[in-house]
Amino acid sequence: MIDxxxxxxxxxxxxxxxxTVFSAAGxxxxxxxxxxxxxxxxxxxxxxxxxxxxxxxxxxxxxxxxTLGAMAGLDCAxxxxxxxxxxxxxxxxxxxxxxxxxxxxxxxxxxxxxLDAWAARxxxxxxxxxxxxxxxxxxxxxxxxxxxxxxxxxxxxGDLMPWRDQDRAGLSRTTSGLDDVAVARTPAGAVTEVRVxxxxxxxxxxxxxxxxxxxxxxxxxxxxxxxGALTAVPGGRLPxxxxxxxxxxxxxxxxxxxxxxxxxxTPEFTLTADHDLLAxxxxxxLATAADGSPGHFPGISAAPLGLAAGRQSVTATFSGEGFRxxxxxxxxxxxxxxxxxxxxxxxxxxxxxxxxxxxxxVHRASRLALAAGWVTDPxxxxxxxxx
Numbered sequence: 482m483i484d485x486x487x488x489x490x491x492x493x494x495x496x497x498x499x500x501t502v503f504s505a506a507g508x509x510x511x512x513x514x515x516x517x518x519x520x521x522x523x524x525x526x527x528x529x530x531x532x533x534x535x536x537x538x539x540x541x542x543x544x545x546x547x548t549l550g551a552m553a554g555l556d557c558a559x560x561x562x563x564x565x566x567x568x569x570x571x572x573x574x575x576x577x578x579x580x581x582x583x584x585x586x587x588x589x590x591x592x593x594x595x596l597d598a599w600a601a602r603x604x605x606x607x608x609x610x611x612x613x614x615x616x617x618x619x620x621x622x623x624x625x626x627x628x629x630x631x632x633x634x635x636x637x638x639g640d641l642m643p644w645r646d647q648d649r650a651g652l653s654r655t656t657s658g659l660d661d662v663a664v665a666r667t668p669a670g671a672v673t674e675v676r677v678x679x680x681x682x683x684x685x686x687x688x689x690x691x692x693x694x695x696x697x698x699x700x701x702x703x704x705x706x707x708x709g710a711l712t713a714v715p716g717g718r719l720p721x722x723x724x725x726x727x728x729x730x731x732x733x734x735x736x737x738x739x740x741x742x743x744x745x746x747t748p749e750f751t752l753t754a755d756h757d758l759l760a761x762x763x764x765x766x767l768a769t770a771a772d773g774s775p776g777h778f779p780g781i782s783a784a785p786l787g788l789a790a791g792r793q794s795v796t797a798t799f800s801g802e803g804f805r806x807x808x809x810x811x812x813x814x815x816x817x818x819x820x821x822x823x824x825x826x827x828x829x830x831x832x833x834x835x836x837x838x839x840x841x842x843v844h845r846a847s848r849l850a851l852a853a854g855w856v857t858d859p860x861x862x863x864x865x866x867x868x
Contacts, residue, residue, distance in 0.1 A: 482545040484708055485509065485532035491704040495697035496761055502752040502797045504808035506549065507627045510559065511812055512765060513542035514623060515788075518573045518780030523769040530766030543576045549627070554681035556628040558603045562596065564620045567816070573781050585622070589615050596622065600794075600809045604628045607807035612755060612792035616815065621786060624811035631679030632803040639801055642748050652801050655744040659716025662743050664725035665702050667711065670694045672702040673725040674713060675745055677804075685804050687747060689727045716743065751798040758791035758810075767791060775817035787817040 490505040497503075509531060516527035517539030528535040549557035562583040563569065574582075583599075585592050596611040603626035611624065635656050642651025661676040670691035677685045686707075690699035705711035724730045762768045767788060770777050775785030795808035 482509070482533070482541050482548070485541075486545070487704045487708055488532060489530065491697075491701040492764060494700035494704075495695075496764060497696040497700070500752060501754040501756075502795050502806070503754060503756055503793065504627060504795050504806070504810070506545075507625050507793060507795070507808040507810040508758065508765065510542040510545055510625050511623055511791075511810055512767075513538040513545070514573075515770065515778065515781075515812070516766075517542070518570065518778045518782075519770065520777060520779050521769070523777035526766040526769055528766075530764075539573065539576055546625075552682070554629060554631045554679065554683045556603065556605075556626075558626045560596075560599055560603075560622075560624045560626070562592070562622045562624075564816075567620050567782055567784050569782050570780055585615070585619060589617065592619075596624070596811075600624070600626060604807035604809060607796050607805065608794050608809045610794065611811050612794040612809055613790045613811045613813040615813070616789070618815040619789070619813050620784065620816040621781070621814040622811055623814075624809060626809045627807065629683060629806040630803065631681055631683040631685075633801075634678045634680055637745075637801040639749075640746070642746060644748060650749040651746060652749050652799075653744070653746045655742050657740045657742050659719075659741050659743055662716040662719075662728070663706070663713035664719060664728065665706050665711050665713040667698065667702050667705075669698050671725050672699055673728045674703060674706060675743070677745070679804065683804070685799065687745075689725075691726050717741070747799075749800055751796070753796040754794075756793040756795070758793065759788075765791070773817075778814070781814075785817045786814045789813045789815045 486506050486509045489509055493503055493505055512527055513531045513533070516524060516531055516535045519527055519535065524535045528538060531538055531541070533541045546557060546559060549555060559577065559581050560583060561574075561577060561581050562585050564585045564587070583595065593611070593615050596615070597609065600611045601609050605628055607628060608626070613622065615622070635654055637652035637654045640651040640653040642649050661678065663674050665672045665674060670693060672688055672690045672694070675687045677687065679685070686703055688699050688703045690702070702711060706713045719725070719728070719730050721730045721732070758765050759767060759771050762771050771788040771791070773787060775787050777788075778786045790813035791811070793808055793810040795806070797806040798804065
């Protein structure tokens with residue numbers, strides 16, 4: 482599943498415009514669980530997005546969640562809330578532990594508060610609210626929370642850093658060895674990669690591309706290097722001079738023998754973002770699932786569920802001491818009422834007599850007008866006339 486999640490990361494990156502942060506790892510398990518319970522076109526689209534056959538998607542989601550939960554420095558949790566009247570398919574729910582399952586009582590304020598508290602608790606307060614807002618017809622809400630933290634093996638020192646003609650909070654450090662820097666060359670241009678190692682096995686890869694490259698191309702190159710689809714030239718083999726974007730290799734004179742070293746200067750940053758997954762529903766395989774019609778998820782429940790919302794709230798901080806990130810992803814599925822469209826058509830005329838009018842009382846057989854009249858002052862309304 483790692484490759485599939487990374488590929489979703491690369492595809493999501495193509496939609497990036499401006500400063501943002503996102504977590505494909507927080508979305509992928511929910512999409513896989515939906516694929517497991519979907520049918521028809523929705524099942525095909527979701528399976529295509531997660532990159533595994535739909536019949537294997539549920540077990541793949543659970544396997545990934547176990548993998549994430551075992552990672553040092555990462556807390557992972559899944560939550561599932563349903564209305565009491567919604568009965569889940571036993572086979573679909575069997576893979577989720579019972580402690581993940583909560584109840585939507587119908588009290589919107591209380592239910593929203595409970596979901597918000599879950600998001601805050603599972604991310605140590607980094608994400609204060611569940612990204613979806615409950616509605617009266619909310620019937621099933623699956624959510625995934627991730628909280629990542631790591632300290633640097635070699636901390637940074639604070640420094641002043643020029644940033645596009647402005648002074649920003651910068652970080653600087655020098656470490657021995659060149660193993661953590663590399664340059665990848667793509668058909669679109671070169672990308673410099675610097676790995677910042679964390680103490681508990683979590684690293685942050687900083688990626689700098691040539692000016693003409695898009696965020697999607699730069700992040701995609703980083704994903705390709707991770708997966709082995711793209712080869713990067715390690716620091717020890719880089720040529721002297723301008724070796725890559727933002728990278729220069731030089732010879733310096735020292736008073737005593739010293740090993741090769743890497744000096745990294747980077748800004749300190751904090752990013753927050755909210756993503757509407759349905760705003761780019763094709764990217765996440767949700768085009769059919771969110772088309773407003775029921776019947777796409779018979780494997781989850783016999784109830785006519787429809788996907789009403791899918792959102793992610795995420796935050797990340799890169800400081801001199803370490804890195805923190807948290808993401809909460811949630812889907813809101815509603816109970817849709819639906820009746821088949823009538824097979825035949827019929828003309829219907831509506832008549833309203835709301836001003837003076839005349840009448841004739843006619844004998845049907847002889848067509849004799851027995852009485853005639855003109856109404857200008859109908860009888861007044863009386864409440865006891867209602868029946």
